[in-house]
Amino acid sequence: xxxxxxxVVRDLENQVAPILQSCxxxxxxxxxxxxIVKIGLSQSNFLMxxxxxxxxxxxxxxxxxxxxxxxxAPNIFLYNAMIRVYSNNRFxxxxxxxxxxxxxxxxxxxxxxPDRFTFPFALKSSAGxxxxxLGNQIHGHICKLGLAKHSYVQNALLDMYAKCGSLDAAQxxxxxxxxxxxxxxxxxxxxxxxxxxMSKAKEVFATMPERTIISWTAMVSGYARSNYYREAxxxxxxxxLAELKPDExxxxxxxxxxxxxxxLELGRWIHVYADRHNFLRNICICNALIEMYVKCGRxxxxxxxxxxxxxxxxxxxxxxxxxxxxxxxxxVAIQLFHEMKVAGVEPNSITFLGVLSACVHGGxxxxxxxxxxxxxxxxxxxxxxxxxxxxxxxxGRNGQLDSALEFIQDMPIEPDAAIWGSLLSACKIHGNxxxxxxxxxxxxxxxxxxxxxxxxxxxxxAAERQWDDVSRIRKLMRSKKxxxxxxxxxxxxxxxxxxxxxxxxxxxxxxxxYNTLHxxxxxxxxxxxxxx
Numbered sequence: 001x002x003x004x005x006x007x008v009v010r011d012l013e014n015q016v017a018p019i020l021q022s023c024x025x026x027x028x029x030x031x032x033x034x035x036i037v038k039i040g041l042s043q044s045n046f047l048m049x050x051x052x053x054x055x056x057x058x059x060x061x062x063x064x065x066x067x068x069x070x071x072x073a074p075n076i077f078l079y080n081a082m083i084r085v086y087s088n089n090r091f092x093x094x095x096x097x098x099x100x101x102x103x104x105x106x107x108x109x110x111x112x113x114p115d116r117f118t119f120p121f122a123l124k125s126s127a128g129x130x131x132x133x134l135g136n137q138i139h140g141h142i143c144k145l146g147l148a149k150h151s152y153v154q155n156a157l158l159d160m161y162a163k164c165g166s167l168d169a170a171q172x173x174x175x176x177x178x179x180x181x182x183x184x185x186x187x188x189x190x191x192x193x194x195x196x197x198m199s200k201a202k203e204v205f206a207t208m209p210e211r212t213i214i215s216w217t218a219m220v221s222g223y224a225r226s227n228y229y230r231e232a233x234x235x236x237x238x239x240x241l242a243e244l245k246p247d248e249x250x251x252x253x254x255x256x257x258x259x260x261x262x263x264l265e266l267g268r269w270i271h272v273y274a275d276r277h278n279f280l281r282n283i284c285i286c287n288a289l290i291e292m293y294v295k296c297g298r299x300x301x302x303x304x305x306x307x308x309x310x311x312x313x314x315x316x317x318x319x320x321x322x323x324x325x326x327x328x329x330x331x332v333a334i335q336l337f338h339e340m341k342v343a344g345v346e347p348n349s350i351t352f353l354g355v356l357s358a359c360v361h362g363g364x365x366x367x368x369x370x371x372x373x374x375x376x377x378x379x380x381x382x383x384x385x386x387x388x389x390x391x392x393x394x395x396g397r398n399g400q401l402d403s404a405l406e407f408i409q410d411m412p413i414e415p416d417a418a419i420w421g422s423l424l425s426a427c428k429i430h431g432n433x434x435x436x437x438x439x440x441x442x443x444x445x446x447x448x449x450x451x452x453x454x455x456x457x458x459x460x461x462a463a464e465r466q467w468d469d470v471s472r473i474r475k476l477m478r479s480k481k482x483x484x485x486x487x488x489x490x491x492x493x494x495x496x497x498x499x500x501x502x503x504x505x506x507x508x509x510x511x512x513x514y515n516t517l518h519x520x521x522x523x524x525x526x527x528x529x530x531x532x
Contacts, residue, residue: 013046020050026060033067045075052081061089068098073107080117087121092128095121099138116147120156127163135160155183162191167200186214193222198231213244221253224260232257233266246273248282255288259295267292271305280309287315294323314345322354330362349381356390360397368394389419396426401435417446424453428460436460451477 016036023029033051041047048071055064068074068082079102086095099122105112114122119142126135139157142148148157154177161170174180174188185208192201201222208215216239223232236254239246246254251270258267271289279285286309293302306312306320317340324333337355340347347355352375359368372391375381388411395404404423408415420442427436436457443453458473 013041013044016041016047017050020047020054023054026055026058026063029054029058029060030063043071043073045071045073045078048074049077049081052078052085056081056085056088059089061085061091065094074105075107076102076112076115076118079105079112080115080121083118083121083125087125087128090128092125095125096129096134099125103141113145114141116150116153119147119153123153123156123160127160130164132161132164132166135164149178151177151179151181154178155181155187158184158191159187162187162194165195167191167195167197182210182212182214185209186212186218189215190218193218194225196222196226198222198226198228211242213239213247213250216242216244217247217250217253220250220257224253224257227260229257229261233261233263236266246270248279248285251279252282252284252288255285255292259288259292262296264292264296264298267296283309283311283313283316287313287319290316290319290323294319294326297327299323299327299329312343312345314348314351317343317345318348318351318354321351322357325354325358325361328361330358330364333358334364334367347379347381349375349384349387352379352381353386353390356387356394360390360394363394363397365394365398365400385413385416385419388413388415389422392419393422393426396423397429399426399430401426401430401432405435405438415442417443417450420446421453424456424460428456428463431460431463433460433466 016032019032020029023032029051036042036044036047048067051067052064055061064082064085068078071078079098082098083095086092086098099114099118102112102114102118119138122138123135126138142153142157147153154173158170158173158177161167161173170188170191174184177184185204189201189204189208192204201219205211205215205219216235219235220232220239223229223235232254236250239250251274255267255270257263258270267289274280274285274289286305290302290305293299293305302320302323306316309316317336321333321336321340324336333354337347337351340351352371355371356368359371368391372383372387375383375387392404392408395407401423404426408419408423420439424436424439424443427433427439440453440457443450447453454473454477461473
């Protein structure tokens with residue numbers, strides 16, 4: 001009789017399974033689930049696993065959770081499905097909770113043991129939580145169950161250690177792998193690049209048997225995040241020479257390097273390329289392009305792209321507001337801020353930094369004070385040192401030096417050198433020696449080797465004809481042995497950025513460049529003689 005009952009249940013399960021696979025959306029799934037409950041199969045691990053698999057890829061995490069909790073005796077397959085749903089949808093803590101529940105559960109008197117399909121997602125959740133100790137514990141479970149030789153598990157271990165910043169353990173896991181595929185190599189490479197260890201990343205990249213778009217993108221992104229912008233652009237150019245077409249991720253990775261190094265022509269090429277391949281639907285790419293145009297001094301092009309965007313998030317609005325503010329178009333920046341609020345986008349601290357900067361550049365003292373108060377009162381945003389710095393700058397530029405000093409002294413956070421430097425600059429504008437001395441006392445403690453502050457104070461004394469103090473400051477400057485950073489300039493040629501450092505004559509074409517400059521100097525002198 002029991003065998004007959006089991007056979008009937010399996011027949012029903014096999015009849016319902018194709019219906020589940022044909023579901024179009026969550027609504028359709030719920031209707032099918034209601035039918036399953038009606039025919040008495042709500043405790044079927046097989047069908048409930050199928051439902052969870054559908055929820056995994058159709059934004060149905062909450063519904064999957066409800067279903068899982070209603071099953072009285074989940075088996076290993078249902079446990080794995082629930083852990084996978086949570087992990088893939090970034091509910092990492094919940095995934096670990098289900099994993100722990102499975103370890104404590106049993107079926108027919110036997111413990112339910114994790115298998116090789118459990119561990120990749122448990123490790124993924126540990127990595128998502130950046131919980132190295134938890135990852136180590138799961139690694140122990142893997143070894144105890146003898147599952148450390150499965151390639152999926154090994155790659156997940158490598159990924160967990162790399163994302164948790166334990167690169168030595170990641171390297172060891174990589175060395176112990178029985179088979180290394182492109183995923184393994186890219187994971188190790190991304191681990192080194194993601195932590196800024198570009199020398200190690202370069203070694204891995206050089207020895208890779210096969211480089212994919214992920215490999216190249218990891219190098220570009222790593223160099224860009226480590227402020228090696230020229231190297232990031234060089235790797236991107238090499239990727240193009242290798243005839244690999246940039247994808248959306250690689251474009252987002254290289255655009256900050258274009259912005260910081262002023263590679264405008266390459267940035268424009270990327271804009272055209274993204275438009276041609278329908279990448280401009282990606283809001284992250286549009287935001288990065290806007291930032292690139294802003295930092296390359298092309299605020300009009302940034303504004304045009306912003307207007308064309310089909311959808312804008314808080315980063316889009318904040319970037320364009322900051323852009324217009326730093327290009328001294330204060331009224332445009334403030335108008336955009338009001339349009340942002342009308343559009344129903346909640347501003348963040350970066351947005352208000354742009355608005356306050358606009359007030360600084362426009363000399364809008366009372367507007368700046370209003371927005372500073374509104375940031376705290378209406379939007380519950382605690383000001384950071386940068387916001388306080390804007391207010392100090394705004395008060396100083398408007399000659400309110402005593403108010404600026406009082407404001408600094410009443411700040412709930414410690415003022416940094418930028419704030420005291422801003423006050424010192426305002427003292428130069430308005431010739432206030434008394435407050436300049438106070439600002440300098442703090443700057444000497446925060447930046448004792450910065451000669452710019454001493455020069456500024458000396459100029460303040462000179463403007464007030466206090467020559468003895470000028471002489472004293474200059475003697476003090478001479479007594480300090482400081483290393484000044486050499487000046488440098490960048491120029492973009494054929495989509496490559498060339499850097500020239502003052503006093504450095506080791507550039508490959510230095511002789512040719514100096515000869516050309518000498519000829520230009522002669523031509524200018526001749527032209528000047530003709531004019532006179």
